Structure formats: C-alpha cells, structure tokens
Amino acid sequence: MYLRKLGRQLIATGCLYFAMPVYGHAVLLSATPGADAVVHGASVPVQLRFNSRIDRKRSMLRLIDPRKAEHVLTIGSETSPDVLVSSLDASVKGLYILQWQVLAVDGHITRGEFRFRVE
Secondary structure (H helix, E strand, O other): OHHHHHHHHHHHHHHHHHHOOOOOOOOEEEEEOOOOOEEOOOEEEEEEEEOOOEOHHHOEEEEEOOOOOEEEEOOOOOOOOOEEEEEEEOOOOEEEEEEEEEEEOOOOEEEEEEEEEEO
C-alpha cells in the first residue's frame, strides 16, 4: 500500500516537472534596419530587440559587407536589457548581412542573420 502511494506521488511529481513552461531562447522581435530593408547614408544605426533579457557581454554582432569582409560591431551598453544597439559604417553600397548571437540570461544561445541593402 505504501509503495503504491509513493509511486503515485512520484508520477504526479514527474508530470508537474515536465509540464513546467520552457523559458529561454531569446527570440528576435524587431530589428533596425529590418530584414530586406533599403537604407541610405554611410552611418547606419543598429537596434535589435528580443523577447527576454540578454547578456550583452556574451553576445555578438557581426557584419559582412558587400566585399565579403567581416566586421565585429561594438555593442552599446546604455539600453534596455532586452536590446542590442550599435552602429555601422556603410560607406560601400550593396548587400550587407548582419549576424547576431545572444545569450539569454538563462544560458540559452540564439543565433540568426538577416540581409539589408545600402544605396
């Protein structure tokens, strides 16, 4: 009898454990410039907003310019905890690729990229 009751308690506890919501994996909510955007001018502000707080020190922004050269962008520190900001020199017209990698505060890493054009 005792073992049967203990078994039911273990099963109930296991169900509660696995039914807990999963948190993490910072999701990109918005970006400036946006994916497939066309921007004008040599100085382009960058802002990425996520659905959760991120660890800026362990996050990365990389730019691939039209010449296929890679540039690591400096991430600004004076923003909301769910936002990455930077700026880039887009003096060369053409297609740019912005790659990002963020670490959510719970330890999950998320990566992505999008393209935009400078004219």
